Amino acid sequence: MTGNTAIDFLDAAPAPRDEPRWRSQLRDRAWEHFSRHGLPTRRDENWKYTNLRAIDKGQFTTGSLPPGETSVAPIGADKLAVVSFVDGQVTQRQDAPGLSLRLSAELGDEDFGLGELVDFDTHPLAALNSAYFDDAVVIDVAAGQVFDQPLLLEYVSTARPAPVLTCPRVFIRMGANTQLTVVERFVGVDGAANLTNAVTEVELGTGARLDHYRLQELSDSDKGISLLRARQHADSRLVARSIDIGGRLVRNDVHATLSEPGASCRLSGFYLCLGRQHTDNHTRIDHDAADTNSDEVYHGVLGGRARGVFNGKVIVRQDSQRVNANQSNRNLLLSGTAEIDTKPELEIYADDVRCSHGATVGQLDDEALFYLRSRGIGERTARALLTFAFAEEVVRDIEVDAVRDYLEHQVALRLPDHERLEKLV
Amino acid sequence: MSNEQLKRIVGERYRHGFTTDIDSDTVPPGLDESVIRHISHKKGEPSFMLDWRLRAYEHWLTMTEPDWAHLQHKPIDYQSISYYSAPKSDKDRPKSLDEVDPKLLETYDKLGIPLHERAALAGVAVDAVFDSVSVATTFRDKLAEAGVIFCSFSEAVKDHPELIEQYIGSVVPYTDNYFATLNSAVFTDGSFVYVPEGVRCPMELSTYFRINAANTGQFERTLIIAAPGSYVSYLEGCTAPMRDENQLHAAVVELIAEDDAQIKYSTVQNWYPGDEDGVGGIYNFVTKRGDCRGRNSHISWTQVETGSAITWKYPSCILRGDNSVGEFYSVAVTNNLQQADTGTKMIHIGKNTRSTIVSKGISAGRAQNSYRGLVKVTKGADGARNYAQCDSLLLGDRCGAHTFPYIEVSNPSAVVEHEATTSKIGDDQLFYCRQRGIAEEDAVNMIVNGFCKDVFRELPMEFAVEAQALLNVSLEGAVG
Secondary structure, eight states: OTTOOOOTTBSSOOOOOSOOHHHHHHHHHHHHHHHHHOSOOTTSGGGTTOOOHHHHTSOBBOSOOOOOOOOOOOOOOOOSEEEEEETTEEEEEEOOTTOEEEEGGGGTTOOOOTTTTOOTTTOHHHHHHHHHOOOOEEEEEOTTOEEEEEEEEEEEEOOOSSOBEEOOEEEEEEOTTOEEEEEEEEEEOTTOOOEEEEEEEEEEOTTOEEEEEEEEEOOTTOEEEEEEEEEEOTTOEEEEEEEEOOOSEEEEEEEEEEOSTTOEEEEEEEEEEOTTOEEEEEEEEEEOSSSOEEEEEEEEEEOTTOEEEEEEEEEEOTTOOSEEEEEEEEEEEOSTTOEEEEEEEEEEOOSSEEEEEEEEEEOOOHHHHHHHHHTTOOHHHHHHHHHHHHHHHHHTTOOSHHHHHHHHHHHHHTSTTHHHHHHHO | OOHHHHHHHHTOOOTTOOOOOOOEEEOOSOOSHHHHHHHHHHTTOOHHHHHHHHHHHHHHHTOOOOOOSSOOOOOOOGGGSBOOEEEGGGSSOOSSGGGSOHHHHHHHHHHTOOHHHHHHHHTOEEEEEETTEEEEEOSHHHHHHHTOEEEEHHHHHHHOHHHHHHHTTSSSOTTSOHHHHHHHHHOOBOEEEEEOTTOBOSSOEEEEEEOOSTTBOBOBEEEEEEOTTOEEEEEEEEEOOOOSSOEEEOOEEEEEEOTTOEEEEEEEEEOOOOOTTOOSOEEEEEEEEEEEOSTTOEEEEEEEEOOOSEEEEOOEEEEOSTTOEEEEEEEEEEOTTOEEEEOOEEEEOSTTOEEEEEEEEEEETTOEEEEEEEEEEOTTOTTOEEEEEEEEEEESTTOEEEEEEEEEEOOTTOEEEEEEEEEOOOHHHHHHHHHTTOOHHHHHHHHHHHHHHHHHTTSOHHHHHHHHHHHHHHHTTOOO
């Protein structure tokens, strides 16, 4: 398959190398799919509101390159373990006692099922990732292991003469009755204009609990695409939180399949889009078993010439009885040139269910504004304060204190009058 | 409730299934330019009408059938449909009800809607469409006195060609979508209403559509124009005889509301839904759209959809005029193997425009019921306000209820709210009623009627009664 450059925005087809069999098989399958279908277009219902022309017209380098210059503010949390990537290269690694954390090269020929959960038809860019990723992070949590501190996976995109494509890949296998917190942080330095296309696969065993955080602070020229794909066994719980405060063109997908009774998930998200940012969040919760529950809250703030997209799909399969599924998406439009396109969907084939969704688009509450102003707070500050409060409805649920404090600060920084705002809150 | 009981009640047969044997002047199946020329010639249309039809046909040939709806059906063979069918007695059209073919009147009697009785009692002028040609029109004089034009579409083409030429296709252009384009090429008849400036139409206008001759697709076209400051309420009701082959129905309805005008359009649709195994039934692919052109104009759609094997229908409002208002109230019931993909579009363009959407879907048997809607607020639509509520009720564990609302907002002063719920009748609700001595079946009725109340109360009185009766036939007690 060498020399196939049917895809114009990439400098080269993925090159086979000295690698285990599972890797080359996955690569071949993925590349076959991607070179046949290419990037999705707006004619594809799932990409109706997000145009990937900016990627298609770009030129991205795919080979391994020395990492660029970085200076990224650290998150001051006590960490269980850390792996840092800069432009796709591992630059820092700190293992944790008791936690099996390996890079794919260290796995040898062991076929551990990476890629099984990802369907290229549902998410075409997962094929691109599967064709190009180098160092997949593979985490195994043995039955009964409980970790309190968060594992941090950090991906840094730097300013380079030519933009690069990086494909972070993570595979988390959680045994029965385990507990783990993972923070995936995507961050870009000023001037970075790369394409980060991440895939994280998660298998939650019986009674397992995963807290997953995706923090996206890419630069305002960066393009970021991500997929979190989870399969949940009986009584497992997934809490996935997604915070977007950066990036020029961002698309995130979360697909959770509740495949056994008792499984539940909570998805929450906050997106702040200013300037010319475009942020698209797609979620898909598939209730494939009876007695499964889900709830979902996404809040968005859109200003400048930004565009936000939300699509939340809930599927309840036939015979998946006694299902509760709730979803809410609220959006705040701050400027006359911003746009929001939201589409909450329910697809229900069982009858003993309680499903609901709500979506709103609106402005700050005039009465709340008046209340603040009557107490001597200037309009600018009052608006910033109420916007911050709207973000807080999602951000405050973050259970890792250091991450929450960091994000609150980052959100405030992006609002007008932030010094006064931070004094007030 | 036991399964047996449930089956018995859900399995209640379609009451309006019969055909009236009248000689129809029917064109052989198939569609090409000559069929269109034939239809146009038969109807004695002016040349602009024929040109328009032919342009539509040419465009139709370049289109492909849409497949995005949550529907499954066998491909439709457009060449096996007969595109024109008129009752033989076309030449000497009746001047009054007495002259109407008694067999026709008999048909209406079987449906339980005797024309004169109904007209006299309810003060409703009925423009009865039997197959494709209007055969009876009443209360003409009274309407004429008020200056209201209410006639069949073919008559309007002959008597008021200037109005037709001005308005036809101005809301739903012939290029709009596959089915509307087909309709534009081959429509045979329909209704035309023009309410002049400042006139409040003195009575509710009503049309009964009824598909009759075998294998005849019915292509209705309705055009309602409300001049500045006028008001009209239009009722449309449908029943169809039992038949084993699928029949295609692709209607187009265009509403135009000028400054301060109001149009209220109500539909009760009860076409043959097919039998328990999904054999037969009407394919109902309808394009309905209202254009709130003027300031302070108001268009409201109310629909009760209980029939048809497949319903594909999105009555929409284009809120172009400042302060204009669009409303959509819908009850869609599907049972057995019926499928419905229905909803609305509210396009906010003018300033301070408001829209309300209330959609109630009821799904039973193995039916699939989808709500699909779009609320779009464009950049200049300052102060736009939308509220949408879509509730689904599931009766049985083999049916489906789906919601696909699209919301696109690009104005920061817009307030858009969408809510949707899906559930079955709660055991607690049933228990509450049972405990107070209400039989299970009555309790279910009560709860389902309560579920639909928000929509029924938007219907004109006589329709509300019919709607409740229809609901009972379609569903009564379909809950265990």
